Amino acid sequence: MSELQQRIRKKSLHQRIMSAEDTIPFFKNGMDLGWSGFTPVGYPKVVPEALADYVEKNNLQGKMRFNLFIGASIGAEIEDRWASLSMTDKRWPYQTGNVVQKQVNNGGVRMGDKHLSLYAQDLAYGFYTKERGGGFDLGLIEASGITEDGSIILGGSIGCATEVIQHSDRLIIEINTAIPSFEGLHDIVMTERPPYKKPYLISRVDDRIGSPYVPCDPDKIIAIVESKKPDRGRALSAPDAVSEQIAAHIIDFFQFEVKAGRLPKNLLPLQSGVGNIANAVVGGLVQGPFSNVQVWTEVIQDTMLDFFDSGKLDFASSTSLSLSEGGFQRLYDNWDFYTGKVVLRPMQISNNPEPIRRLGVIAMNTPVEFDIYGHANSTLVGGTRMINGIGGSGDFLRNAYLSIMHTPSTRPSKTDANGITCVVPMVPHVDHTEHDLDVLVTEQGLADLRGLCPRERAQQIISKCVHPEYKPIMQEYYERAQRECFEQNVGHEPHMLFKVFKMQQSLAEKGTMKIPNWD
Amino acid sequence: MSELQQRIRKKSLHQRIMSAEDTIPFFKNGMDLGWSGFTPVGYPKVVPEALADYVEKNNLQGKMRFNLFIGASIGAEIEDRWASLSMTDKRWPYQTGNVVQKQVNNGGVRMGDKHLSLYAQDLAYGFYTKERGGGFDLGLIEASGITEDGSIILGGSIGCATEVIQHSDRLIIEINTAIPSFEGLHDIVMTERPPYKKPYLISRVDDRIGSPYVPCDPDKIIAIVESKKPDRGRALSAPDAVSEQIAAHIIDFFQFEVKAGRLPKNLLPLQSGVGNIANAVVGGLVQGPFSNVQVWTEVIQDTMLDFFDSGKLDFASSTSLSLSEGGFQRLYDNWDFYTGKVVLRPMQISNNPEPIRRLGVIAMNTPVEFDIYGHANSTLVGGTRMINGIGGSGDFLRNAYLSIMHTPSTRPSKTDANGITCVVPMVPHVDHTEHDLDVLVTEQGLADLRGLCPRERAQQIISKCVHPEYKPIMQEYYERAQRECFEQNVGHEPHMLFKVFKMQQSLAEKGTMKIPNWD
The missing domain is CATH 3.40.1080.10 (Glutaconate Coenzyme A-transferase)
Structure with missing residues (x-):
């Protein structure tokens, strides 16, 4: 046969x-x-x-x-x-x-x-x-x-x-x-x-x-x-300095939360999205102080195998093994070791609010950008151009014990190494609302938004997450918007609505989001 | 004693x-x-x-x-x-x-x-x-x-x-x-x-x-x-023609879904938000063709008592009895009849994704406004002024079997009886995303968005929900945004981002959202 x-x-x-x-x-x-x-x-x-x-x-x-x-x-x-x-x-x-x-x-x-x-x-x-x-x-x-x-x-x-x-x-x-x-x-x-x-x-x-x-x-x-075509898999580049800095902020935060009694010593089941920052976070955990960790996620990437090898990861539940070719080979070569610690579930279960809330998952995902009040755009660049799709980020972030989003504070445009700020006054498309997110992180720092009103959130995000080259621009936006809105008693979440996309317009016309002022 | x-x-x-x-x-x-x-x-x-x-x-x-x-x-x-x-x-x-x-x-x-x-x-x-x-x-x-x-x-x-x-x-x-x-x-x-x-x-x-x-x-x-202070309760005005028209669209839709086999004959447990449209929908159900109906919601309003009286409502679960003074009196006067059909739960349970998804709740809520791609603003007028708060709308809409939002197509401004359109190109604040909503309704009609891509949604919403006085304005926006975005291959969800709040600006400056054109 x-x-x-x-x-x-x-x-x-x-x-x-x-x-x-x-x-x-x-x-x-x-x-x-x-x-x-x-x-x-x-x-x-x-x-x-x-x-x-x-x-x-x-x-x-x-x-x-x-x-x-x-x-x-x-x-x-x-x-x-x-x-x-x-x-x-x-x-x-x-x-x-x-x-x-x-x-x-x-x-x-x-x-x-x-x-x-x-x-x-x-x-x-x-x-x-x-x-x-x-x-x-x-x-x-x-x-x-x-x-x-x-x-x-x-x-x-x-x-x-x-x-x-x-x-x-x-x-x-x-x-x-x-x-x-x-x-x-x-x-x-x-x-x-x-x-x-x-x-x-x-x-x-x-x-x-x-x-x-x-x-x-x-x-x-x-x-x-x-x-006879094996899965071609997905290889990830080695983490860069920015990703590693983000991962370090997150691991510091976990340690703080454990000390405060809001997280158990072995944390709670982790979800981490796809991509290099997620990979760096898991890489940081491989070196990190936490043992008997568990994972409840939708994709298992290569570094998760390192995490198993370290002895610190006890078990992982996922809907997919998103490994590289080499990662699959490692899996096949140590089949009993890895598969004894893994279960694959239908995505209707892996991403279901019911187990995610009950287990108290810690969710970590990368958006395109987020704004000063804590809304995030995961799908549409400039509010109109689709990249990949929302995936499971909303399932996890809405229902997590802790909802964390992480991104570099800037990205390069064609003419400026920091031409795009990933922290903006208002995202031009919202996939995750201010009601969904707890913690925002860039390589600059971590903003813990729990229990803050929108204006406190804005100041926290500007102070902790914005790149130094954009800090004065963002601070001016926020203060001026606040002044104008308070005057009219319309400032729960201050904005200058008719100028709010001025930085995006500057990017389209001049190749950078750095604007001289908000006039 | x-x-x-x-x-x-x-x-x-x-x-x-x-x-x-x-x-x-x-x-x-x-x-x-x-x-x-x-x-x-x-x-x-x-x-x-x-x-x-x-x-x-x-x-x-x-x-x-x-x-x-x-x-x-x-x-x-x-x-x-x-x-x-x-x-x-x-x-x-x-x-x-x-x-x-x-x-x-x-x-x-x-x-x-x-x-x-x-x-x-x-x-x-x-x-x-x-x-x-x-x-x-x-x-x-x-x-x-x-x-x-x-x-x-x-x-x-x-x-x-x-x-x-x-x-x-x-x-x-x-x-x-x-x-x-x-x-x-x-x-x-x-x-x-x-x-x-x-x-x-x-x-x-x-x-x-x-x-x-x-x-x-x-x-x-x-x-x-x-x-010795009884709850002062909350009285609701009698439903107006607009609310009744919205309710009629929704009941038609339910009948269609039952015929198509996507809803059981007794529907699925209903959640309806606070306010007059919700009240009109329940009023419509009192007259309507459905029996053995159940309710899973966060507030029980006066019309729910009528619904019980009609014999068509079997049971209601809620976290609050938001009745008028007269409603409370009816409850007290017929205590055994009503309380045999009601249970009150902590809002952590009434609004929890776990039972909402499992039961397959049909969620109906009123936003401030929604946009042509299916995002809704429930909290911040003009993107900055808080009304009440998001409440439980997101809990229900995200997890419902069917997520329905309903609003009049227009509201009066100070100088124009239809000075404010409740259907806009882009909402200035997002509480519910395009990934959350299935059906949008105004007195003009009902848009079933399930399975549609954003551009199909836009055409459906403009055709079915927009007030006739705003239809040409919205249609022009959509067609022009599509043309401009397709040219640059950035048109998954076409927008003219730098003009997108022009109608809001017109409202602020001229007292109406009716603009002559999009130039």
């Missing part, structure tokens, strides 16, 4: 094995497709490529368009290929790739983003495909195996694969034989519709409340295709 | 009975005070009044200032009296009253607002009074009785009285003998700190998971004062 056949324990399904090319006739223009995949691991690879080849070869650009509902990002090689062939119409809820981003921002792709836990749930409720009565025409799932009864053994991510399997009319399964079977790593709970929802009885990060398999009606599986 | 003594079943506490005036020495300038009270029911009345009298008589204005942490609003007669005597320094998380509002907006009062469920929880975590290590110097609680072991029987609201009782160093209890004992109406669960939090096992609106009493160390009770 081939490796592929061994992975498909339900023998009757062996007759559905076919080549990627053989699946092409299942796809019709305009279909709603659900895919597995998350940050970018566990997404289908060979069937989407075969379909792209077919469209290209037959000049079907613009005539084979699809609505894609996926957990989060997939590999840019597929995302951009599909976009460049005009194959992507709707795209929810997150994307990475230059071509697709350009189309999202010029009207070519209809993208939407929503808090991941809500998105997954709303997929199950049929809200995104109302016209067809909910669900998907076709689901594309990468799996590492199929059980005796046809249930699906997923791979290195879950995302919303559960909802896709449950609500697709028909399924194409890619069995990836280049990765080991991930059997046993998943804790699968399906999304029920109210009034039939049940409590998610997770009181510790390592509690299991489901099954290792996604239940699946085998009659829905119309094709099984072998894939 | 007096009525008061009968209400205090723990006899040893009778010796703590004193007059309101006798409690004055317990108050020191700068204290952190926790109070009971919610929308404005169940707040302490005689002690705050006695303290105000004392301050006034002794010219202590500005020398007796306090930080007030309360569930939500209290009676304006107390709130404004305290503010006018400069007795209010910090004030969380919601207020009503002309005097206090003016001070919130001119720097006199340091107000902060946060989602009510988080606020209550964070009180218990000690986040708002970090300087003193958490908790309150003194708690002021209105109760309807005290049990044999000193536990507290609250009155017509709970709010955060549970957290205040748990975390106050000392307590003053006002026993209100003008109201009946509310014994048995409450389902009390205390807020534990992670990692010791437990699941809230509520799967039906009428599930009880706690005790009827708030546990209390009797040694903390330093004074018991009799109050």
Whole structure:
């Protein structure tokens, strides 16, 4: 028996094995497709490529368009290929790739983003495909195996694969034989519709409340295709000085909170977003004073393996292993060690307010920018240009025990090394409100906003977080706005509304947000 | 035994009975005070009044200032009296009253607002009074009785009285003998700190998971004062044509969703905010086609009694009975009928994401305004002037099965009956983001935003919700913003950022938001 056949324990399904090319006739223009995949691991690879080849070869650009509902990002090689062939119409809820981003921002792709836990749930409720009565025409799932009864053994991510399997009319399964079977790593709970929802009885990060398999009606599986393409993974550059300074502020803050009795000695379960600052924070914890730490998050990055190796991290719950190629190799080489300390959950559970609040997660995420009153922009540069999507940041930040956002205080523009300040008077797009965030951090310092009124918050943020080159500009804004608003008794949150985006205008016209004054 | 003594079943506490005036020495300038009270029911009345009298008589204005942490609003007669005597320094998380509002907006009062469920929880975590290590110097609680072991029987609201009782160093209890004992109406669960939090096992609106009493160390009770002041309640004006039109759109929408199979025949538990539109919606349901309806909300208003009377409402869970004087009389006159169908919960539970998501609540709230991409402003007029506070709107809207916001399409300015449009290009303050809201309604129509990308949302909102006098202005904004942004590949959510508040500027300068063009 081939490796592929061994992975498909339900023998009757062996007759559905076919080549990627053989699946092409299942796809019709305009279909709603659900895919597995998350940050970018566990997404289908060979069937989407075969379909792209077919469209290209037959000049079907613009005539084979699809609505894609996926957990989060997939590999840019597929995302951009599909976009460049005009194959992507709707795209929810997150994307990475230059071509697709350009189309999202010029009207070519209809993208939407929503808090991941809500998105997954709303997929199950049929809200995104109302016209067809909910669900998907076709689901594309990468799996590492199929059980005796046809249930699906997923791979290195879950995302919303559960909802896709449950609500697709028909399924194409890619069995990836280049990765080991991930059997046993998943804790699968399906999304029920109210009034039939049940409590998610997770009181510790390592509690299991489901099954290792996604239940699946085998009659829905119309094709099984072998894939030998491992996840390309995501490598991170080494932390820079700015990221390390931010991480140091955060670890100092944790120590202060432990001393004050507001955090246990082993902290509370940590969530950290994607990217280099998150990586530096985990790197700092590897060196840091805390033991028996736990993680409740949506992505496990490479440094988390170092954290396990250090003996300081006890357990991690996630919806995805977002490792580099080398990281996956480390995982496979020490399978029992790592997998004994990890569980993967559907993103509807990993990102659900219920366990996040109960466990008291400490959430840490990077925005594009935040403002002096504590609102943050995570998605739209200049208020209009989509980068990737909101992802799970709102799920975690809204429900965390402590909500922390961290960013460098400035970024370079084309002509000025500090041409963009990441702390502004008013963010031009709000993803997280002043009612959601507790702590803001830049390399300059940390502002603890808990219990402060907006004006106290503003002074704290300007004093602690703003880059020295922007401090006078921001201080002048705040004082003048306060003066003008108090005069009219309209100054709970003082602003000069009709000048509020003057720094953004300066960036557009002069290449820097440094303005001479607020006149 | 007096009525008061009968209400205090723990006899040893009778010796703590004193007059309101006798409690004055317990108050020191700068204290952190926790109070009971919610929308404005169940707040302490005689002690705050006695303290105000004392301050006034002794010219202590500005020398007796306090930080007030309360569930939500209290009676304006107390709130404004305290503010006018400069007795209010910090004030969380919601207020009503002309005097206090003016001070919130001119720097006199340091107000902060946060989602009510988080606020209550964070009180218990000690986040708002970090300087003193958490908790309150003194708690002021209105109760309807005290049990044999000193536990507290609250009155017509709970709010955060549970957290205040748990975390106050000392307590003053006002026993209100003008109201009946509310014994048995409450389902009390205390807020534990992670990692010791437990699941809230509520799967039906009428599930009880706690005790009827708030546990209390009797040694903390330093004074018991009799109050004979009934809650003044909140009367609502009869619904106007605009509110009724909005209600009609919503009931049509419910019927459509039932037909589509996305809602059960008896709907899902309803939350409706405070005010006249909410009242009209409930009024519409009283006449409407749905039976066996349930309510999961934070305030029960008068029309909810009509809803019970109609036989169509089975059960209601709330944290407060926000009835008028006449409404309370109806309640008292038919006590067994109504109280058999009602439970009051701490606002940390009534507003908690866990039961809201599990039950699949349908949330309906009124904002100040919303924008064409689906962000809503609930708190700050013109982006700077606080009205009341965010209240529980974010708790419900973020976690609901369906998130609905409703507002008249316009409001009058001083010189123009439609001088203010409640649908704008960009709200000047965001309390609820595009990632949170499903449905927006004005008397003009209903926009179902589920599954739409931002640009589709904009067209839907402009077509369905905008007042005819503003439609050309908004349509021009959207089309021009799209054209300009697409040219630069920055148009996921098209805006003309440097003109975006032009309508607000016109209102400030010319008294109307009607502008001739966007040049």
